[in-house]
Amino acid sequence: MSDLAQLRVWDDPAIHAALSWYLDVAENRCPAKFRIAATVALQFDPAATSEDALWAELDDLTPIFIARWQAIRAGAPLPPAADGPSLLELCRELAYRMLTHCNFCPWDCRIDRAAGTKFGACKLAAGSRVSSHFHHTGEELFYRGTQGSGTIFFTSCNMRCAFCQNGDISTDKDNGEETDPRTLAAMAWTLRREGCHNINWVGGEVVIHLHAIVHAIALLGRDYAPTRAELARARKTKADRFFWFDEVPGAAVYDGRFNAPMLWNSNFFMTIESMKILRILTDVWLPDFKFGPGRCAMTLAKTPWYWETVTRNIALLDEWGEDFSIRHLVMPNHVECCTYPVLEWIASRVPASPVNVMEQFHPDNFCDPASAKYRDKYAEIARRPTHAELEDSWRRARELGLQFEITSFERHNALGM
Template sequence: MTPPAYQRFVQLPVWKRPEIRNRLEWYLKVSANQAPAKYLIASTIPASVSSDTIHSLPLGELWDLFQKNLHELISLWEQAKQEPKSIDISHPSETNLLDIIGEISNKTLQSCTFCRWECKVDRVKGEKLGTCQLGTESRVASYFHHRGEELVFRGTRGSGTIFFSSCSMRCVFCQNSDISKDKDNGALVDAEGLAAIIWDLRMEGCHNINFVGGEPTIHLHTIMKAIRHISRDKPSREAFGQARWTKSDGFLPFRSGTNYYDYGGRFNAPILWNSNFFISEKTMSLLRAVVDVWLPDFKFGNNKCARRLARTPWYFETISKNHKLIHDWGENYVIRHLVMPNHVDCCTKPVLEWIAENLPGALVNIMAQYHPDAYANPASPEYNPRYSDISRYPERQEILDAYAYARELGINFEEITFEKSLQ
């Protein structure tokens, strides 16, 4: 039975649409505490070595161990998708798959390959920094109940969104440039502080934990350790105190109730990865073990536009490959495509064509809210006329052309894009 706290959410008309429900079934069940989040399943898979051994193993051997355990996780997850109650999550293993993932993330920091840049800089020493400009620190600029995400994510109580600082891409028009371009924006958080943020948001009834930025991938080590933390213990009072410095909404924890996060007596929350998707293949496989629903961007339809407007190489092959991975893995996901002025022919159309051909039935949000920002904003002192092609709002006709083309291709976008009647 759905806990009372989430009844209004699961009864939203949007969930009666099979083209949406079938694609997000797992996420909905975890969100309504009818199924355990993947990280809870992962926590029951024994690492088969002690925690001391995990710390001492070289990275190559940790990856072997991870791959072995990932197979087991996937088979349990497939079973849970059919019958959640058949999976017993009440007894986490002392040392488990989440410890292996945490250790891999930690060790990878010494030659960082979290995102597709694969800079291989030592972020622990910090003598040389990669594109993201980060050492080991993670900063959260703000966290709150987001009321502006897609209806399936914001629901009735908001999406529990955590904004991390800095980014792996350099979009000249970034709509969040205050945090993506400023690695020092926000408050420092460690893994337990982040666990407290996650706990806070879910305790207040958020439907998901929405990691975004900037870009969450570049903070993988902190996020993975925080997820491990919520699978074991409630964060300390000090961690909650630290976390609330960046809380920026009016929800107060005293309104909370365990109905919001309880599954089998454990803390349950669906993990949402809201990303530019410029992610390395290895990181994708780690994320597979903990992400319940994906929200990737697919911005550019060719590498020339990606290089010029985001200073990002290997864009199309990286982003398309990662989309194909989550599709082939049977994951729940919604793709976001932002229509940019003067880029319908070179970006929107090729992106939609690729999706139609490779990801049949995928849910796509075709977004019309582009506004010129950062270096593309003529009103900003940072404005660079090189980007005059995107220095205006998209015209009505450009948006209509994008929709018409998506219809022609048979893309599954109408319900997720035009959602007002479904709430």
């Protein structure tokens, strides 16, 4: 048992129940989903098959995958990996097909990003850029543990949040280093072998990089080991490169092969097609649920269809029996229009989910009066939330019976070992 499993946060029955699969994979008691996907064989070459046929095959194989996943959760052994194409390669091929008429998110731009001659909402072609990767010690306790969350930060976003605290990477598509899937796999491989409890795919927004991430995970599922050149390229964005982390290869394997829980840390503004692919590969999900059902997502993030998209996707996680926790950022002057409806929806639809009702909002990007980028139209959020706004938010979460206090207050309460 590692230091992660010994944290007192797991003594809470609600947290343990909601995140038990994640913990088992982090502890290498179970294989990650990508390892299971590699055991589900295809009977044809996905590269030589039409996209419609690929989607039909995904629909046919998903119940087989789910049954195998549930059997492994109940103690069944992991079958051998398929010798030929598997569900891993099917997911990779589908992600690249989607890239040619990009529908990763509800903007549904239908741009051929592989060609790179036109650009959609995310302003990206096929290339993906990484701003940094590192042992993240700022995530929720069950993710950061004692060794950090193995975070890979992508640039660009499909939303335009005026207050984005990562505005330097979300609004600048040229930030960071252009990174291919093999180098991404090298980053994940290194972080896990250095002791990180998970691989945390985050941005910006990650769904706009779905093809590259799925490709990297497929490599890891096929016993990828980085070359020296790939490790050197990965090192360029290692934000904690001045700290020494001993490699502990035995802490990164299940049954002798690389293993790590995949954490999808997202604004959740993505299509059902993206969700279907990620269902096969994601061990634990971290949706960010910011805005209520009114016009706030349009006013503050220039994002239509926000409420219906995010609520649909979170409801799918519950329907699918996935491990997940939810983040909600309390914003000044948006408690009644955003915080209350978000918390009430969670209470009515996914009441068992751990929720982080966050107090970390500060004026940044276009709503920071000290910034040259400041815009007067964002004056309503150009301050921190008041103590009263935060207390009102937490009181409402408490009245609704949400599982939020340990997740939201663990730093204050020093919950740990």
